[in-house]
Amino acid sequence: MVKKDTLSELQQALKREARALGFVACGFTGAGVDPLRAERFEEWLGKGRHGSMEWMESRKDQRASPQGLWPEARSVIALGMSYAPDVDPLALEGDSEKARISVYAQGRDYHDVVKKALKALARWLIARAPESELKVFVDTAPVMEKPLGEAAGIGWQGKHTNLVSREHGSWMFLGAIYSTLEFTTDAPHRDMCGSCRACQDACPTDAFPTPYRLDARRCISYLTIEHKGPIPEEFRESLGNRIYGCDDCLAVCPWNKFADTAHRHIKLAPRAELTAPLLAEFLAFDDAGFRQFFSGSPIKRVGRDRFVRNCLYAAGNSGNVKLASMVERLRQDPDPVVAEAADWAASKLSPSP
Numbered sequence: 628m629v630k631k632d633t634l635s636e637l638q639q640a641l642k643r644e645a646r647a648l649g650f651v652a653c654g655f656t657g658a659g660v661d662p663l664r665a666e667r668f669e670e671w672l673g674k675g676r677h678g679s680m681e682w683m684e685s686r687k688d689q690r691a692s693p694q695g696l697w698p699e700a701r702s703v704i705a706l707g708m709s710y711a712p713d714v715d716p717l718a719l720e721g722d723s724e725k726a727r728i729s730v731y732a733q734g735r736d737y738h739d740v741v742k743k744a745l746k747a748l749a750r751w752l753i754a755r756a757p758e759s760e761l762k763v764f765v766d767t768a769p770v771m772e773k774p775l776g777e778a779a780g781i782g783w784q785g786k787h788t789n790l791v792s793r794e795h796g797s798w799m800f801l802g803a804i805y806s807t808l809e810f811t812t813d814a815p816h817r818d819m820c821g822s823c824r825a826c827q828d829a830c831p832t833d834a835f836p837t838p839y840r841l842d843a844r845r846c847i848s849y850l851t852i853e854h855k856g857p858i859p860e861e862f863r864e865s866l867g868n869r870i871y872g873c874d875d876c877l878a879v880c881p882w883n884k885f886a887d888t889a890h891r892h893i894k895l896a897p898r899a900e901l902t903a904p905l906l907a908e909f910l911a912f913d914d915a916g917f918r919q920f921f922s923g924s925p926i927k928r929v930g931r932d933r934f935v936r937n938c939l940y941a942a943g944n945s946g947n948v949k950l951a952s953m954v955e956r957l958r959q960d961p962d963p964v965v966a967e968a969a970d971w972a973a974s975k976l977s978p979s980p
């Protein structure tokens with residue numbers, strides 16, 4: 628058992644250590660059930676807004692609260708790591724030769740970078756409180772990182788539902804540590820959106836007509852990354868030249884004026900060849916070429932077929948007839964989804980009279 632005074636000192640020291648490890652935000656909250664959060668999550672699932680992400684439903688009780696996943700948990704340490712971009716993520720909008728990859732996917736896989744720093748922080752804590760236990764999470768576990776981050780005071784969930792930070796804007800990856808230690812909780816962050824609706828107005832697919840409630844099925848990030856099979860026709864033109872994820876709602880947030888690349892984690896800098904890539908090069912990928920090019924990147928997990936599918940929709944939207952011969956060749960692709968996307972792109976590039 629760690630004494631209260633000692634625990635409070637440990638908590639302050641942990642915040643300093645988190646900073647030294649590259650986290651720009653660190654806060655503490657409890658691990659119990661928040662009935663409102665659980666109810667809203669249940670409602671979101673009930674309306675089918677998770678689309679085909681069945682993994683969100685299958686472990687919903689574990690996701691709904693930290694103790695649902697790990698009854699021994701007493702506190703949550705919420706952490707944020709900056710990936711602030713150097714340039715305006717919207718700069719390539721409408722470019723007929725280049726594709727847009729969302730900022731989060733332009734560098735190394737953040738799961739690896741954040742997990743490594745979380746594990747280092749976990750080792751630090753266990754060395755000082757060896758009788759305690761903990762678990763570290765980033766993204767993939769049934770953990771609601773955004774509401775926990777808001778409860779721990781490191782930001783608030785904006786109308787687009789992502790966590791916004793006063794200091795780092797939209798560009799923060801989240802991670803969490805569940806601990807058996809009973810830390811003092813921080814005050815939750817208050818909502819700073821006010822009457823602003825810039826993110827809602829910017830969304831190309833109207834994925835959150837009601838603020839704070841995203842319908843993933845309409846979100847370009849979901850459609851280009853999670854959705855298997857052909858993307859419904861109604862969304863194809865709205866994809867524009869976005870081939871992996873989407874940043875529009877994040878990029879327009881006025882709080883980004885405080886975000887500074889100086890705070891970005893050194894390992895989260897973008898790969899130069901992914902900031903303004905040529906569609907033509909991506910359309911030429913075979914499986915081996917795709918895997919090699921995206922080694923160490925989060926993009927690798929969607930596989931060549933889904934990636935080329937997205938590039939074909941972008942080619943169709945480009946109006947760039949120089950891409951027509953590559954598109955034509957892909958109409959014979961062995962993957963039926965790629966072949967169908969190529970048919971669509973071909974019809975867009977040379978519409979029948």
Ligand code: B12
Pocket residue numbers: 664665667668671680729730731765766767768769770771772773774784787788789790791797798799800801802838839840841843846848849852853871872873874876877
């Ligand atoms: C599933 C998922 C997605 C899905 C669904 C997104 C979503 N908004 O839920 C898809 C594939 C669309 C997606 C996209 C993106 N994602 Co994502 N995703 C996740 C994941 C794995 C789970 C999120 C989740 O629990 N969703 C379920 C919904 C119900 O949760 P919620 O949005 O918090 O819901 C709350 C609100 O709706 C609110 N609410 C409901 N009704 C009401 C009513 C009122 C009045 C109010 C006030 C509130 C309210 O209460 C709900 C429950 O608390 C997390 C990682 C994790 N384990 O947490 C990453 C995560 C959220 N994603 C992340 C990122 C970076 C993105 C993208 C920006 C990537 C990109 N550039 O393409 C986009 C952003 C799209 C967007 N506008 O949300 C980051 C966000 C970081 C941050 N600062 O917030 C996370 C945290 C990953 C990480 N570890 O960093 N993602």
Ligand code: SF4
Pocket residue numbers: 787829830831832833834835841845846847848872873874875876877
């Ligand atoms: S990521 Fe793009 S499509 Fe999804 S909600 Fe934001 S602006 Fe809309």
Ligand code: SF4
Pocket residue numbers: 784785786787791819820821823824825826827876879880881882
């Ligand atoms: S753009 Fe406006 S409404 Fe959207 S998250 Fe930022 S401050 Fe909130």
